[in-house]
Amino acid sequence: MEPLSGNSVIVIHPGSFYLRIGKASDTFPVTIPHCIARRQSSLGLACSEDSWLRRPETNHADSELQKLQGLNCAQEILFCRPTSSGASRHATPVNQITDYNKLSRGEISQVKSNLHWTSTYSKLPFLIGQQALMVNPSDEYFLRWPIKCGSLNVHEGIGGSLSSVIQDLEDIWSTALCSFLKLSCESFKNLRAVLLISDIYQRQHVRELTALLLEKLGFGAVFVIQESVCATFGAGIGSACVIDVGDQKVAISCVEDGLSLPATRITMQFGGSDITRCFHWLLGRINFPFEDCDLSRRMDALFVQDLKENFCHLDQDKQGFQDQQVLLCRPSQLVVKYLVRMGDERILAPMGIFFPDMFGLKGNNLYKKQEKFYSDPSDPNDDDYLIQTMSRHEQAARQRKRDNTMDSMNVSQDNSLPEDVQMDDDDLLDQSYLLNKSRNDEEAETVNNVQELIGIHDAVISSIDKCDSDEVKKRMFNNIIVVGGGLMFPGAQSWLRHLILIHMPCNIRLSLENLDINIRPKDLDPRMMCWKGGAVMSYLDTSQELWFSQNEWKKHGVRILRERAPFLW
Numbered sequence: 001m002e003p004l005s006g007n008s009v010i011v012i013h014p015g016s017f018y019l020r021i022g023k024a025s026d027t028f029p030v031t032i033p034h035c036i037a038r039r040q041s042s043l044g045l046a047c048s049e050d051s052w053l054r055r056p057e058t059n060h061a062d063s064e065l066q067k068l069q070g071l072n073c074a075q076e077i078l079f080c081r082p083t084s085s086g087a088s089r090h091a092t093p094v095n096q097i098t099d100y101n102k103l104s105r106g107e108i109s110q111v112k113s114n115l116h117w118t119s120t121y122s123k124l125p126f127l128i129g130q131q132a133l134m135v136n137p138s139d140e141y142f143l144r145w146p147i148k149c150g151s152l153n154v155h156e157g158i159g160g161s162l163s164s165v166i167q168d169l170e171d172i173w174s175t176a177l178c179s180f181l182k183l184s185c186e187s188f189k190n191l192r193a194v195l196l197i198s199d200i201y202q203r204q205h206v207r208e209l210t211a212l213l214l215e216k217l218g219f220g221a222v223f224v225i226q227e228s229v230c231a232t233f234g235a236g237i238g239s240a241c242v243i244d245v246g247d248q249k250v251a252i253s254c255v256e257d258g259l260s261l262p263a264t265r266i267t268m269q270f271g272g273s274d275i276t277r278c279f280h281w282l283l284g285r286i287n288f289p290f291e292d293c294d295l296s297r298r299m300d301a302l303f304v305q306d307l308k309e310n311f312c313h314l315d316q317d318k319q320g321f322q323d324q325q326v327l328l329c330r331p332s333q334l335v336v337k338y339l340v341r342m343g344d345e346r347i348l349a350p351m352g353i354f355f356p357d358m359f360g361l362k363g364n365n366l367y368k369k370q371e372k373f374y375s376d377p378s379d380p381n382d383d384d385y386l387i388q389t390m391s392r393h394e395q396a397a398r399q400r401k402r403d404n405t406m407d408s409m410n411v412s413q414d415n416s417l418p419e420d421v422q423m424d425d426d427d428l429l430d431q432s433y434l435l436n437k438s439r440n441d442e443e444a445e446t447v448n449n450v451q452e453l454i455g456i457h458d459a460v461i462s463s464i465d466k467c468d469s470d471e472v473k474k475r476m477f478n479n480i481i482v483v484g485g486g487l488m489f490p491g492a493q494s495w496l497r498h499l500i501l502i503h504m505p506c507n508i509r510l511s512l513e514n515l516d517i518n519i520r521p522k523d524l525d526p527r528m529m530c531w532k533g534g535a536v537m538s539y540l541d542t543s544q545e546l547w548f549s550q551n552e553w554k555k556h557g558v559r560i561l562r563e564r565a566p567f568l569w
Helices: 063-080 094-103 129-133 162-179 185-190 203-216 227-235 272-285 298-311 345-351 383-388 392-403 408-415 431-449 456-465 470-478 492-503 506-511 529-539 541-546 550-556 559-564
Strands: 009-014 018-023 030-033 036-039 107-112 126-128 141-144 192-197 221-226 239-245 250-256 266-268 322-328 334-342 367-369 480-483
Touching (some): 009 529, 018 162, 018 529, 036 129, 036 162, 063 345, 094 334, 126 129, 162 185, 162 203, 192 203, 192 529, 203 559, 221 227, 227 480, 227 529, 239 456, 239 470, 250 456, 266 456, 272 345, 456 492, 480 529, 550 559
Parallel strands (some): 192 221
Antiparallel strands (some): 009 018, 018 030, 036 126, 239 250, 250 266, 266 367, 322 334
């Protein structure tokens, strides 16, 4: 390969809400909403709204009760913890706030909103990013989000097939590279791409994304790296417990010397968008004057998201109610002013990150640990393939070894086979039996991993507890970094430290010299940390062996990922 230059490397960090993409030599990446609006082939249909705030996991009978229980837990610990001066915190008068907001009415100003719908007069086949986000719902476009909760958004609806999602990503990424980085599609073959993936990933999805970069977009070479590892390189720390709080997921992993430890990986499907939805619920309890606010409408969802970013906090010293002027801006309409009184709702909504029952979510796939991978027919080295091609003698020996690990001597004697044993068709295992057995094992492990959502402080303790030794555990507690944009609230660092300290094991707490939690490593924007780490890694000499080219991919296929990926494939 040619000598590496920062201008020839593209770093791609695909998120659920934002795409960060740019050259490794750039100071900051281009950041755009990770969505696409496709023109419909059938006329007369309204734009399909794919709201990122609405969650089907909230559609259950106990959702409201679950949220109230989570709220009570958050309030209890909120008022038990003193302020920095040692004073007690007092609850804001809910009835007084509610009565005030009842009398508040929207005032239509004479100022027109500076927001505008995207023009679709030219009838382009698709639009991406901010232009897609601002397409009028009455126009004949489908709005899609190809990434959801950190994974490919494969579903049974329109545009939900794997091939459709990959096509959406191809159009978004190629258009972003051409429009924002001023590159031509013909130049991609002379460039390399660094792809950031989730710590807990699906092999099939990674394979498809790799094929997208090398075969469809035509990059000259690629390497794939996990987000938590990139975060440590971006922060300049060799070992750390990484907490990645995004828009729709929280991912926690302990990284040791550039490797994400598989047993420590935890992913939970809630994040910043759930805090936004929770804030909307809390505002409704105090008669928020904008009664017509509906999160299924895109502009209303963006409006509440803006309120969260401007008013929510985790500062224990901020208490009492506060009157705020809120501006409701809708495209090509006059601005409407609301005078709103808000109290503890501002701190309680972000507390949902520690008490996720406030989000009202219930489902089997909300909490994930690293588990067995499903068989990949294109990978001749996966477990299913190896099992199916083993002889009956080899399979029996392997099973006996598992069942008798406490008696290694007996196992070695039982497993010994005569050298003249020959494999024939009768010796091959029944493949359907093995396939079902493998599937049952995977399903059993998946069932064992089903668990209710827990707060990020408990998830951090659970993740670090999976480390091999007390020395490593102490090192992880001494180096906790928070990345992503879902926890950028004043006071978040103090609350996270407080909750980890009171819940961590006593033996670790007593021997711990320091509990260091870094919300802004190197004073960098935590939203850019993973992308910056990917850029740093692309320059390192030790990373050069991670690259694989188009020709290698065509020759070896997914096997090259098993050999070159810096994580256990």
